[in-house]
Amino acid sequence: MTDFSHIRAVIFDKDGTLFDFRASWSDATDSLLAQLSGGDPVLALTLAQAILYDPARGGFDPSSPLIAGTLDDALGLLGPHLPDMSRTRLAALMHQSAAEAQMIAPLPLAPLLDALRATGRELSVATNDSEAAAHLHLKRAGILDAFAHVLGFDSGYTPKPAPDMLLELADRAALAPAQVMMVGDSTHDLIAGRAAGMVTIGVLTGLADRDTLSPHADLVLPDIGHLRDCLGAG
Structure with a gap:
């Protein structure tokens, strides 16, 4: 040793x-994507792909910005797919999602x-x-x-x-x-x-x-x- x-x-x-990581963040990410997409499954999948998340298995690619990146990294990837949502509003929703996530x-x-x-x-x-x-x-x-x-x-x-x-x-x-x-x-x-x-x-x-x-x-x-x-x- x-x-x-x-x-x-x-x-x-x-x-x-x-x-x-997976036990703590998969459910929170599913909830966030559902909220951001307004229940649109096609948009939800597009958002998931943008942050390298696979909702079918609740798994993240090791290079996902949600793993080692910052909020700004995630905002930069999600924002272009949500043109009607301000960056401030998107950041607030992501902060709320992070705060409500149950850590395991x-x-x-x-x-x-x-x-x-x-x-x-x-x-x-x-x-x-x-x-x-x-x-x-x-x-x-x-x-x-x-x-x-x-x-x-x-x-x-x-x-x-x-x-x-x-x-x-x-x-x-x-x-x-x-x-x-x-x-x-x-x-x-x-x-x-x-x-x-x-x-x-x-x-x-x-x-x-x-x-x-x-x-x-x-x-x-x-x-x-x-x-x-x-x-x-x-």
């Missing part, structure tokens, strides 16, 4: 890492996060979702207080795969990037972590497979529960 004893802080992605964790999160914090490590979240939605999802899951900081794509830093959010979180923890671990389910997460000079851990609770993540990760785990062993958290 690789020695991670030098790690003093852990940054988590949200969707696909703390929460199972792959395992009990509170005991895991408590165990990691008990080792003296600081925990934070860096997500390409909005900061407000992230706070809401974490609070609803009962784990918001486990994190020292939560940053989203709209927190003032260039989103992943740029390293800016991660470097900001390292600065807030007064740590060198090499003392920080970035944990995520997408190549955006891991590329950002590598660019920041951090240890990168991939997890398989998103849509990317091991072969996709491995070139960018120091280690790929089935889920974040395995961090207990990696970080000596019991």
